[in-house]
Amino acid sequence: MSVDDIVLADDMFERVGVDQISSEHLEKPALTYWADVWRRFKENRLALFGLILLALIVATLFVGPALSGKDYQHIDSSIKNQRPSAEHWFGTDDMGRDIFTRVCYGGRASILIGLLCTAVMMVIGFALGALAGLRGGWVDNLIMRMAEFVGNLPYLIIVVILTMVMGRSLFALVFAMSLTSWVGTTRMVRGQILQLKEQDYVEAAKALGSDMWRIIMRHLLPNTLGIIMIQITMSVPGFIFGEAFLSYIGLGIRPPETSWGALASYGQEKLMFQPHMLFFPSLMIVLTTLSFHLIGDGLSDALDPKLRR
Amino acid sequence: MRNGRILSTKDLSVSFATYAGIVQAVRGVDFHLDRGETLALVGESGCGKTVTAKAVMGLLPMEQAEIGGRVDFHGENLLEYSEDEMARIRGKHISMIFQDPMTALNPTMKVGDQIAESMVIHEGKSMADARAEALEMLELVQISNAKERMNQYPFELSGGMRQRVMIAMALACNPEILIADEPTTALDVTIQAETLELIKQLQRERDMGVILITHDMGVVASMSDRIHVMYAGKVAEEGSTREVFYSPKHPYTFALMRSVPDLTSTKDEALYSIIGTPPDLLNPPQGCPFAARCEFAMKICGLEPPGGVLCGETQTSYCWLHHPRADVAGVPEVLLERSGADAI
């Protein structure tokens, strides 16, 4: 474009100087960390779907039996092996028990086990990780060697042996499954603490006389919260699967209590003739696992600093 | 100026489709390169210099990038080449080296094999022959113990050595043009000079054209014949290195020169830095992109983009200050002086 082509008024050449306002193009005001994480999580439709799905499932588990009005233990051979109907929403099993109610009760057990095991894993993992990170020295070394060893152990074999030996109480199940699961959490917590130790503000606070341990603890939790949440979403379904597996080989929860795993493994044997006995508990396992999975994926995307806008 | 124009671009523009909208990274850039000369593309991060180079090489992601204009290489428009045709040009006729040699080399492939690869592709050599020549290339770029180094992996080499390997890789098939994108930015200061010397030497030996992309004025001063100063996707000023360095004609270039701290100065001055930040390329300003930060800006600067005005023998500045009716009160002499045929 040639300079001569334009008709220029005289005032066009008035000096204007630096434009303070538009010379700095400001970004949108940054949100606080958690507000930003929540915002990003909300925008992820799949993750939101997972959250809602999970909430629905849990609600059903609690409210379901009241709604259906059936007793999960009530045996009635006259109505056995019925397909789903208005009367029995998920049908009946080979002893005439209402499957929907049984699925609800079973779900409570499955999710309870999942949560309990995860809780134990977190507590042990946190304790050991904090000990290793804060104490350092031989304590740290010992714990890390233990972690490496335990991490190398064949999980399955240990769980099977322990359950076999300890019987099939809830305590035994939880104990067996969480015993070797703390390794990842321990490493993570220890790593975070070591990182925090390096921070300048910790040094500064220490120089001012503050108790270093208290500082680290105060900062540790907020920093690790995100990662912990993701670990929870991955662990709970893992433990549900674990219990289902144990049920399948005959080591799971003991009757008359039941779990999704127990229901599903029982239903698997009857698959050819009563597919609904396998279908519904399996569906619940899949949906629950799926919702945790989606939430976990959504969380890790929301927490990823590289994706922050 | 030597004869033998090998590359020229006309009105090259690049925009990217992003989540936030369309980013106009390069907006109408013209430059040319002759055999044996070094052209520097200078500017701060985000000004579009790397995108320009990648556009020439066809290395931009095709799904998101819109490229307009012409890139003339020996009379052919590279922008119209198919992917296969470009693949034949890359590495053979035009080569590029990148800023960070650690990440730019394949970590699980031996260094010798990486150099040999281009020869296998472009010259149809067998791997064995190519490796023999790769060894020669390593010696050419002055890497000691070349025979051992051939079979080592990038992580076993130092930063400077890795950059030399990159150079060897780029020059293996004797290209006519070498594009060097911030070749020394990731290196130690002491290694920087050696690396630049090496590039200069190889350029002389092969009569190669070099496009040097950098934000470091020192590198420009020692290496280039001509400079294009870029800002916000456009060229602000262009000319020979001498002209632009000693006699900048654009307020941005002028400010850039001033920003380089003078190590020998004993004065108690605050360091100079340009106020503000580069504009948002999602909605580029209507007029001159530098207007908002320019202390000499006039009303028209914000409204109409300035055309190029020849201010020296080969120097062109894109600025309204050179218009006869411009308000030049307080503007430093050097910005306004004209030399050569167009002196007023």
Added chain:
Amino acid sequence: MARFLAKRVLYELLTLFLIVTATFFLIAGAPGDPIAAKVEQMPARAQAVIREKYGLDRPVMERYFAYMKNLLRGDFGESIVYTGRRVNDVIRENAPISARIGLMALALDLLIGILLGLMMALNRGKAIDHVMRVVVVLAICTPLFVSAALLQYYLAFKLKLAPIFGWGRPEHYIMPVLAMAIGGIATYAKYMRGSGLFVIGEDYIITAKAKGCDKGRILRKHVLRNSMIPIVTMTGPAIAGIFGGSFIIEKIFSIPGLGRYYVKAVGDSDYTMVLGLTVFFAVLYVASLILVDILYCVVDPRIRIPGTER
């Protein structure tokens, strides 16, 4: 590299030793009398004879050392429930079957999983990627016995594409191998996709392009090897998964494999058999850990050079 490997091998052998010891003491310490059911009907003297045969009259430590000595000779013990049935025989008869199925499933996992994952990475964002991602997620979220049962129901029962269960002819391999491979394929695909996407975004891929490599070459020589490195680390747990999977698959498809036998032994409270088989599994498991370490050294040159451990 040799030093690195030697250290790992020693470590893993120690692990094995500790597993065996722990298992032994756990089982020895189990409440109740292991042969109670068997000797219920027998007179006291016969009971004493049986007890002596299994060494149950001796103190635990003595039994432990005796057991370890036998183990080193390769003798895994004898069943407590089925007299005369030696663990070694069980292993010899049933292990090859499980191994064949497991290895075939693993091969499928790697082959299909890796290629699928790569394909997904290359087609990121397109329809096929979205579809496969859904499929993969569902496969991961479904417990093995559910997917195996479903496969059995639809492919074998309804569509009659393969025998529903049983063993003996080549066709009998189809269902179990397929069922076992599903979870692994999905997992490998998922991680390969992530790894592939990461590698594709790396700078050296641009360098390769700048050299004039065409897409095929970039894929083969630059993307493939670098994306597979993290996948190798997953092979260890995958092998462990095959063990567990065998329990389920062999039960569902009535395969006379070691997994099914193990489950049966557990159900029978056949402590010596369980112990013997557990030790065997532990040996296999540790062997696979060592194998993965070796594989890792082969694939990632950064491990091989001393002083550059990651």
